[in-house]
Amino acid sequence: MSTVVASLSAVDVVRCYGTDRALDGASLDVQPGEVHALIGFNGAGKSTLMKSFMGMSRPDSGVVRVLGAAVDAAGPDVWRRVGHMIESPLAYPDLTVDENLGVAAALHLVPPRAARVRAEDLLTRLDLGAWRGRRASQLSHGNRQRLQIACATIGLPDVLVLDEPTSALDPRGVVLVRGLLEDARARGCGVLVSSHHLDEVSRIADRISVMHRGRLIGALPPGGLDLERTFFELVHAYDTSVPS
Numbered sequence: 001m002s003t004v005v006a007s008l009s010a011v012d013v014v015r016c017y018g019t020d021r022a023l024d025g026a027s028l029d030v031q032p033g034e035v036h037a038l039i040g041f042n043g044a045g046k047s048t049l050m051k052s053f054m055g056m057s058r059p060d061s062g063v064v065r066v067l068g069a070a071v072d073a074a075g076p077d078v079w080r081r082v083g084h085m086i087e088s089p090l091a092y093p094d095l096t097v098d099e100n101l102g103v104a105a106a107l108h109l110v111p112p113r114a115a116r117v118r119a120e121d122l123l124t125r126l127d128l129g130a131w132r133g134r135r136a137s138q139l140s141h142g143n144r145q146r147l148q149i150a151c152a153t154i155g156l157p158d159v160l161v162l163d164e165p166t167s168a169l170d171p172r173g174v175v176l177v178r179g180l181l182e183d184a185r186a187r188g189c190g191v192l193v194s195s196h197h198l199d200e201v202s203r204i205a206d207r208i209s210v211m212h213r214g215r216l217i218g219a220l221p222p223g224g225l226d227l228e229r230t231f232f233e234l235v236h237a238y239d240t241s242v243p244s
Helices: 045-055 096-106 113-124 141-153 171-186 198-204 225-243
Strands: 009-015 018-030 036-040 062-068 082-085 159-163 189-193 207-210 217-222
Touching: 009 045, 018 036, 018 062, 018 189, 018 217, 036 198, 045 062, 045 159, 045 189, 062 096, 082 141, 096 113, 096 141, 096 171, 113 141, 113 171, 141 159, 141 171, 141 217, 171 189, 171 198, 207 225, 217 225
Parallel strands: 036 189, 036 207, 082 159, 159 189
Antiparallel strands: 009 018, 009 062, 207 217
């Protein structure tokens, strides 16, 4: 009987910056074909955990795996199957939207013909066609965010790690990105997404984990009522039970 390998797995991860523990024994997993949302206050450790999954931050202790491989030992065959956007939308500023998509496709080893088809699809689905010839540096923040999401998904990844992917988007953009995430989940991609928008998270997530003071302290029910109150109750209960 085969065992399903987690898309992402972190066990007892600690990451310190001086005396500050950004991650304090954090454990979390993302399974294939699910959207796992991570919520918490600023400074809770969400971005640091996401960076640990992408090899951008080396844990002081604990185990971090992506597609079953230890992050520090993962090779190109693993990373080509991973898409991400961490903290802020990044793109090559002097390249156009079309050129950025071409580079992203090449980095993920997408064959040229398939890359062109996928780029056209993403330009349409994310409403970027009007800016395809414009340099990334000339785009609005919202359109740079759409471009980075397009670059992260052009390789049809098996893992997506997206830090606040809709923070700069208008309501239409939020709906467009939601559609991409639903499609990714349907084809078996494991998605880890952080957000401060509980209503949007509740619409798309299969699991919602609460992060606070570097730890995963509980979960919220997707589709549940009054998620904000439940979130604050979890945080308050943790703060009153654990010494500062």
